[in-house]
Amino acid sequence: MAPTTSTGTVHLTDLQPQVTGAEMIAHLVPPPQFAEATFDTYRADPAYPSQQEAKETLLAFSGGGAPAKKGGFFSRAKKGPDTKPGIYLDGGFGVGKTHLLAAIYHAMPARRKYFGSFIEYTALVGALGYKSAVEQFRGADLLCIDEFELDDPGDTMVMTRLLGELVASGTKLAATSNTPPNALGEGRFAAQDFLREIHAMSAHFQTLRIDGVDYRQRSLDGHAEVQTDDAYASAIADAAASGVASDDAFDDLIAHLARVHPSRYVRMIEGVDVVGLRDVTQLTDQSAALRFVAFVDRVYDAQVPIRATGLSLDQVFSEEMLAGGYRKKYLRATSRLIASTAA
Secondary structure (H helix, E strand, O other), X not given: OOOOOOOEEEOHHHOOOOOOHHXXXXXXXXXXXXXXXXXXXXXXXXXXXXXXXXXXXXXHHOOOOOOOOOOOOOOOOOXXXXXXXXXXXXXXXXXXXXXXXXXXXXXXXXXOEEEEEHHHHHHHHHHHOHHHHHHHHOOOOEEEEEOOOOOOHHHHHHHHHHHHHHHHOOOEEEEEOOOOOOOOOHHHHHHHHHHHHOOOOHHHEEEEEOOOOOHHHHHHHOOOOXXXXXXXXXXXXXXXXHOEEEEEEHHHHHHHHOOOOHHHHHHHOOOOOEEEEXXXXXXXXXHHHHHHHHHHHHHHHXXXXXXXXXXXXXXXXXXXXXXXXXXXXXXXHHHHHHHHHHO
């Protein structure tokens, strides 16, 4: 179960959270940092007109306002916001895609709507089974999918099949996918990659390109903060005095994550105000690394700071891993780890 104490220190390795299908579904809402995201609070950069045009088109897709009237990048494809049930936001890190996705969620007058990352949806399908997941989502008005992953053919096929069934029953879809923040030029091919991978569904999607300055790239230029043993002990003690701090050896936590389904990671950190990791080491097993990525996503979404000793957390993924097929996931996790240790 998740921590029940209001103050003190807990060990995540002691927790075996149980999550029902209804609870997993209930967690499919925008993360805390986008809980109040709206089209009004999205500040389009005038230097990049595609941001304002995307904002106006998405407002219309959500059921309010009218689509942008000017031509440009979208002029050939635009036939009105309701011609296709799906919309895909194409662009790199830091241009506001998740903010706009959350704004769609908040603006659409829907009885049943869901917002989650690709990993959350695939974890839920894995935990519930495909047929049960279809029944859970059938009849939904809107599904928002953040960070659609294109590097796992099996997961992509499952999601494509699921989305196909939901679209057939009237569900609207909105999706984004991320490209590495330091991979020059890769962002411009994201839309083609997305449509190719979901070829059975591509006709259902309108693609919107969002250009802009990649502000998150700065986070990959630095390193995750590393605490001395004394500073770490003090940080955990201070956090535990006014809230709940977790304290675990890094290797022990990595081993424990293998015993907990990724769909339950969110419950492990529920009520935790600071995550403490002692003696961080570099990961050598890809399965363990991918589980850690899923854990980092939940910590980042909950906006929980991390305090750590040992190896800097931006170095936990080896060069071999960063050069492999899951590079995008590892780079995103690295950026989030740096931000979490600085929080």
